[in-house]
Amino acid sequence: MLHSGGRAARLAAGAIWLCLTVQALLLLYRLELLPLWGDEFFTLSAASRTATEVLRAIAEEKNNPPLYTLLLHFWLRLPWPGDPETAARALSVLITLTATLVLYRLWVRKLAAEVQLWWLVLWALSPCLLLYARMARSYSLQVLLFALALHAADGWLGRLESLKRMVAFAACSTILLYTHYLPGLALTAVVIGMAAWRILAGRKAKGFLPVLLALPVILLLYLPWLPNLWVALQRMAAAAGRPTGGGSFNSIVLGIGYLGFSFAFGETPSLWAASAGLLMAPALFYLAWKGVSARPALNVLLLAVAALSFSGAVRWVSFVFIPGRLLFLLPFVLMALAEGAVSRPRWGRAALAVMLGLGLASTAGYFNRRDFLNKAYLVPYEEITQLMNRSAAGSGSLVVADACNFDPAPIARRLAPTTRVIFVGCSSGIEQIQKRILDEKPHLIWQISNTHDVSPGGTFRLLRQWLVQRGPARRHLFVPYEERDKLLMLLLGWRELPTHMIEVLAVTVN
Incomplete structure (x- = not known):
């Protein structure tokens, strides 16, 4: 076993630069590889406006705070070579590399040398990080700011009487809140709750004033965006009952399982790699638990933050989008795995080696x-839009877009100006949709939808059946499913087994 002194410590200290080099090569390679998906498209569209319009667009969207989009706005004003999409993704990579340095300096280098080495390898080669750190979204910035805010929280909890440390925590938490609600709210609630409990349980007045002032200071710093936060919380509460995973219990189980699998093996495994990963899951869970036990004080805080963040994410998004929302926890999960493996060296190292091998297989699938696993990242929005625009017949085209199972906004915003669009949500009734279509009197109707319809009563299936009766229909399919996906469909209880994710139906009205 390696020890923190001597050769292993020197190796660990130098390995950070090798880690950064490997990470930069992986993250910067072919940034244009994947098409812009829905959330990236919105972020870039908003960031291309003036700063005032950015704030207005983010406020109207109601899902996210504005810091990342504002940062991207000013980044894109610089004279970067290439297209804005690649430049935006490069910003995420730069933030990720900065986060690696911050994580190492604040957290990792305090660990035993072998733990440091394992973490550096796991982090540099993480297929989960590879997927999300190359997106033009705030995921990388959340990782960086959460590491800073957690360090400030840990410092303040160690000296509750320090006003200076309280202000540092309040400032870091507020900046995190301006980046994303989930980590900011969860960390703020847990830290202030723990601080108040320590003061009350210890019956000490020494730290009472800083604890009393912490929340008011954060609210004061966040005052300009507070109304938007309140709207987002109301929407999250209202979204609790929508169909994201087949019911509340199913959503929780699927969310936890998918999150753990994504963190360990990424989201692009082949069938054999996914099967091996499932077999490895109990061993990795045990190692993570042993790692958590090694630092109980800090990890109790992290577990509470994770529980609160997950409860918010599972209310708001489908389980396949949860890993991105909780990516800020990934570096600390990998630390726990590394510590657990070092504490059980006879088989722990072998388990991590197998995990790395499966992760590399997932990385190959990505490139x-x-x-x-999540086909939404592969939808060819540009290709679909070009198909519709080529076939547009003057002002007679109408697009009926599935806004329940799919994000059609990137297509709608690229359509010819004469093309009309009807967005159909989960609560839309079939008769209401049919009436709107007939009122438009179109010559050509496009229906774009996800082939897996979770709308109540199968709205889009019924609409498809009605449309093909209006005239000759042409069917275009995009994003094919693989054999592994069909097995997953059966396990998830899908009634249909589609061959592709996206269907575009073109109906020429008689």
Whole structure:
């Protein structure tokens, strides 16, 4: 076993630069590989406006705070070579590399030398990080700011009487809140709750004033965006009952399982790699638990933050989008795995080696654009839009877009100006939709939808059946499913087994 002194410590200290080099090569390679998906498209569209319009667009969207989009706005004003999409993704990579340095300096280098080495390898080669750190979204910035805010929280909890440390925590938490609600709210609630409990349980007045002032200071710093936060919380509460995973209990189970699998093996495994990963799951869970036990004080805080963040994410998004929302926890999960493996060296190292091998297989799937568990990242919005625009017949085209199972906004915003669009949500009734279509009197109707319809009563299936009766229909399919996906469909209880994710139906009205 390696020890923190001597040769291993020197190796660990130098390995950070090798880690950064490997990470930069992986993250910067072919940034244009994947098409812009819905959330990236919105972020870039908003960031291309003036700063005032950015704030207005983010406020109207109601899902996210504005810091990342504002940062991207000013980044894109610089004279970067290439297209804005690649420049935006490069910003995420730069933030990720900065986060690696911050994580190492604040957290990792305090660990035993062998733990440091394992973490550096796991982090540099993480297929989960590879997927999300190359997106033009705030995921990388959340990782960086959460590491800073957690360090400030840990420092303040160690000296509750320090006003200076309280202000540092309040400032870091507020900046995190301006980046994303989930980590900011969860960390603020847990830290202030723990601080108040320590003061009350210890019956000490020494730290009472800083604890009393912490929340008011954060609210004061966040005052300009507070109304938007309140709207987002109301929407999250209202979204609790929508169909994201087949019911509340199913959503929780699927969310936890998918999150753990994504963190360990990524989201692009082949069938054999996914099967091996499932067999490895109990061993990795045990190692993570042993790692958590090694630092109980800090990890109790992290577990509470994770529980609160997960409860918010599972209310708001489908389980396949949860890993991105909780990516800020990934570096600390990998630390726990590394500590657990070192504490059980006889088989712990072998388990991590197998995990790394399966992760590399997942990385190969990513760069080959195959085996994606979440097909939303592969939707060719540009190709679909070009198909519709080529076939547009003057002002007679109408697009009926599935806004329940799919994000059609990137297509709608690229359509010819004469093309009319009807967005159909989960609560839309079939008769209401049919009436709107007939009122438009179109010559050509496009229906774009996800082939997996979770709308109440199968709205889009019924609409498809009605449309094909209006005239000759042409069917275009995009994003094929693989054999592994069909097995997953059966396990998830899908009634249909589609061959592709996206269907575009073109109906020429008689």
